[in-house]
Amino acid sequence: MTGDYFATRTALVTGGARGIGRAIVRRLLAEGARVATCDVRERDLELLQAAAGDTPGRLACFTADVRDTEQVVAALDRIGWPVDILVNNAALAPRIPSLELSPAQFDLVLDVNVASAFRLARAMVERARGAELSIVNVASVNALTGQPEMAHYNASKAALLSLTRTLAVEWACLGVRVNAVCPGSTWTDAWEEGGWDAETKERLAAKNPLRRFARPEEIAGPVVFLAGPDATFVTGHGLVVDGGLTLAV
Ligand SMILES: NC(=O)c1ccc[n+]([C@@H]2O[C@H](COP(=O)([O-])OP(=O)(O)OC[C@H]3O[C@@H](n4cnc5c(N)ncnc54)[C@H](O)[C@@H]3O)[C@@H](O)[C@H]2O)c1
Numbered sequence: 001m002t003g004d005y006f007a008t009r010t011a012l013v014t015g016g017a018r019g020i021g022r023a024i025v026r027r028l029l030a031e032g033a034r035v036a037t038c039d040v041r042e043r044d045l046e047l048l049q050a051a052a053g054d055t056p057g058r059l060a061c062f063t064a065d066v067r068d069t070e071q072v073v074a075a076l077d078r079i080g081w082p083v084d085i086l087v088n089n090a091a092l093a094p095r096i097p098s099l100e101l102s103p104a105q106f107d108l109v110l111d112v113n114v115a116s117a118f119r120l121a122r123a124m125v126e127r128a129r130g131a132e133l134s135i136v137n138v139a140s141v142n143a144l145t146g147q148p149e150m151a152h153y154n155a156s157k158a159a160l161l162s163l164t165r166t167l168a169v170e171w172a173c174l175g176v177r178v179n180a181v182c183p184g185s186t187w188t189d190a191w192e193e194g195g196w197d198a199e200t201k202e203r204l205a206a207k208n209p210l211r212r213f214a215r216p217e218e219i220a221g222p223v224v225f226l227a228g229p230d231a232t233f234v235t236g237h238g239l240v241v242d243g244g245l246t247l248a249v
Pocket of ligand 1: 016017020039064065089091092112138183184185186187189190
C-alpha cells in the first residue's frame, strides 16, 4: 500500500510561484504532502499561498534566490521542516543568439539552472542526515537537442541531466535517489508572456507527434511519480515527457 506515502513526506520545490513549479506544488499538496517552495517572485508566491486555503499548515512559501543556498536552508530551518523530497525546478531560459551571449549571461544561466541545483541537493543530503531523500531535477528535452539561440540553456540542462546520473550512483548508498524529468514544450506563464501569435503557436505545437503543448499538470505528474512510492527502485533516470518530440526525426 502506498496510499499515505506523501502524507508523511515534506517536499521543497524551487521556483514554485508559477508555471510547472506551481503545478508540482499543487500536485504534491493534493497527494497529501507538506510543501515548502521558494521563488524570487514575491507577489506570485503570495497568490499561491492565498489560494491554498484548503491545505492549512501544509504549504510554506518563502522568497529566496536559489543561488543563495544558505538563505534557502536558513528559511527551511525557520519553518522547521525536514525535507524528504527536493524538486529542483527554478530556471532561467532567456533566448539569446550565441554570438551575442555575454560571459556573464552564460554564467548566470549555468549558475541558476545547474550549479544552484547541485549546491541545494548537497545541502539537503547533509540536512537529511541519513534519512531517505528523493531528488527530482526538472531538466528539458533541450538537454538532448540543439535548439538555436539557447546554447547556455541547453548546456545547463545537459549538465543537470549528467549531474542526475552521477549523483544517483554516488549517493545511492546514502539512501538518496536522484532522477530527472525532461519536459518538451509546456504552455506556461513564461510562454504566455512571449506574445506568440496563433500561427506561430500552432507551428511550435506541431513539432511533436501529439501536436500540442503539454499542460503544466502533465509534467507535475511524472515529477511526483519519480519522487514517490511507485519509483522507489528508479534512480539516475531522465524521464522524457515531450509528446514524442525527440523520436520524431
Ligand atoms: N515551459 C516549458 O516549455 C519547459 C520545457 C522544458 C523544461 N522546462 C523547465 O521547467 C521548469 C519550469 O519552467 P516554467 O516554464 O514553469 O518557467 P517559469 O519561468 O514560469 O518558472 C520558473 C520559476 O523559477 C523561478 N526562478 C527563476 N530564477 C530563480 C532564482 N534564482 N531563484 C528562485 N527562483 C527562481 C521563476 O521566478 C519562476 O517562477 C524550468 O526548469 C524549465 O527550464 C520548461
